[in-house]
Amino acid sequence: MAKITPRTLSGFKDFLPKEAVHKENLLHQLIAIFRSFGFLPIETPHLEYAEVLLKQGSDEIQKELYRFKDHGGRDVALRFDLTLPLARYISQHRHEVGIPFKRYAIGNVFRGERAQKGRYREFTQCDFDFIGSDSLVCDAEIVQLICAALESLNVGGFKVFVNHRKILNGIAEIAGVSEKIQDLLRIIDKLDKIGSEGVSAELEKELGLSAKSIQTILELVNLKQTGDAIEFIDSVINRYSSVSLNEGLNELKIFFQILTAANIADKIKIQFSIARGLGYYTGIVYETLLDVLPSIGSVCSGGRYDYLTQNFSEDKLSGVGASIGLDRLLAALDELKLHQQKFCGTxxxxxxxxxxxxxVKVATQLRMQGNVVELYPDIVKLKKSLGYANLHGYDQAAIIGEEEVKEQEFTLKNMQTGEQQRIKLQVK
Amino acid sequence: MAKITPRTLSGFKDFLPKEAVHKENLLHQLIAIFRSFGFLPIETPHLEYAEVLLKQGSDEIQKELYRFKDHGGRDVALRFDLTLPLARYISQHRHEVGIPFKRYAIGNVFRGERAQKGRYREFTQCDFDFIGSDSLVCDAEIVQLICAALESLNVGGFKVFVNHRKILNGIAEIAGVSEKIQDLLRIIDKLDKIGSEGVSAELEKELGLSAKSIQTILELVNLKQTGDAIEFIDSVINRYSSVSLNEGLNELKIFFQILTAANIADKIKIQFSIARGLGYYTGIVYETLLDVLPSIGSVCSGGRYDYLTQNFSEDKLSGVGASIGLDRLLAALDELKLHQQKFCGTxxxxxxxxxxxxxVKVATQLRMQGNVVELYPDIVKLKKSLGYANLHGYDQAAIIGEEEVKEQEFTLKNMQTGEQQRIKLQVK
Known part of the structure; x- marks a missing residue:
């Protein structure tokens, strides 16, 4: 019979046990945090009517959709994020789940992107959202979750950088370029990458802005919060006058009062150049960088959006949420060698x-004491089975020969030091 | 703008938070058991080259495949089980993961079946397999896992019914119908449903067997283990003579010696009519019924198979594994009202x-004490927020008004009794 070459599709990935266990441990820790704040999981199908996924998302994402006809001739597609399925879900089940609605969702999404190193066509998203309340308490809670999650993962210091869409609108107002806001956001978002000069050049070349407008914009987006957030906000309110800017700043002020009560205000920094989300976000937005690995980019980003359900219903339902960059976090934990304390097992x-x-009796006794215990299933040279123990990171081996059985004992070998001791079998 | 009807595809399902949290809790308990025996998780893509999934699986399953052309014109399909991806995976990564290889996999699979009540086109499988050893220790370990899993879920009593493919081959030998083994297995498997008379009628009508052959077959498949398994095995060995039958019985004997050492032999019963898996399984097979809900069918089934990797390689690699029927178990836990002890939260x-x-300070204080704590984000009538607490099963509400803030306290209300007490705020 002709054999098939065992291979995955280009851009798709198998997880070896070591990677999969790290991912499972990470998700387990995140779930505990989500639950402690009253968030609950939901699940939606991987496959949806294509129309559910078509109206939103950039043109690029639309081109990358895995879309086909199913057995019944329906136009279907694999989800490319967890937000559009959430919009469909909350429109459909609003009265069953009740409002406000807090959910997390962990699941795989599919994008037929051009294959690149480190980018996959199937990857896991981990989203948490607070739907149906305009209260800034929700915005603050999402940031509390981010901080609690990163603290539980023990990745060292981190900073959450926040901004407000209305502040960006205000900057455009002050510079007299409100009608070009979308392009302006896109260019401002590059500040970190191309610097003030780069941004200045693009604003002139692409938007034809005057030197004065450009100067105003750069002055504002480069303002840095040095001391206390609320003092910083007040100083900006006193210096500039714009309705949008002030609205945004006043909301940030309330937001920081809550963060201060939650004792995490020192981890949050205002930065007016955060312009992510563009059309989508309508309120406070945030990105999270690790102090030791800022180069990997934001490990958790999100913000407030007011038009979640607009494709399905006239009812406005606003939400605030964030998405954890699992792959980045896993890579960071890997690089920082922070994965799971030493594995113990026999x-x-x-x-x-x-x-x-x-x-089997010995294994059962050791397992009942809370250990991970594996019984090697074959009779092989001791060197081979001890090699297996090393390969899998077992820190002990329990060896059983004729004498041990006679004495109803086993020999426990410390895999690191090689020390051995005889232990009595306790179970019958 | 025209609105889209929010709906799922026929045969696909959203999980409401209550269902999703039960499923997550269940999987969490299962994972702890898998890990304690040294099994580790792996993940494979949802999408595979169609050829990887085509060679095995019944014709029916092939018709139900979600198969399409991707952006690069590749012939791809959504996986319909976790076994064929495992066969591909182990053929591809054999040297990276090492042999023997113990893995569990939890993931969704897709089958475009005709829609029926309680059957979904996307559902979750939970498989655990021990690959690369012919030792009966592995067979026994898979059954130990089944028992440990069901005990940890606290679903009451259960029985694992076991058989051996060689015993069924032996029965066919003794009845002189070895060449019709596949049809024989298919009909024997119906014994529970259609009884001896039904099986007898089908054996006569479909296979044209003689009255004597039918009598021998029925006598054997109806043999019941009453007392000790090993005594039962010996009594059958003494009564019938067939090479296959004896081989199967002798393997079962070793298997039971190990189960006895593991102290679970009393939960396992030999039953010669278990004929699941047909062509696929080659050794010991098993099914698991709950004592209080046998009608829901087997909640965990599996067995030994010798030709896992035959589509990919000439190397024989045998395995033994089982699959937990998550949907059935969840339904059982639901029916038995055994889901998660009472939820506690504030x-x-x-x-x-x-x-x-x-x-936020009060919420943080309570959360640090290990509680699930949610802060209601809006200012509404107390009746409405207390209604929300009831809807979500919170057993306490912490109420904060002017007086509480002045006294740096909060009022803790027991949602069941209505009792209230004032508690001091401890954090600053």
């Missing part, structure tokens, strides 16, 4: 197949 | 928006 090895029932 | 309610920062 490999039970028997020297003759007649001792397997005895080996 | 909803924090503030009576005026200026108290939100204070409310």
């Amino acid at each position: 490999l039970v090895i028997v020297m003759d197949s007649q001792y397997f029932p005895y080996g | 909803l924090v309610i503030v009576m005026d928006s200026q108290y939100f920062p204070y409310g």
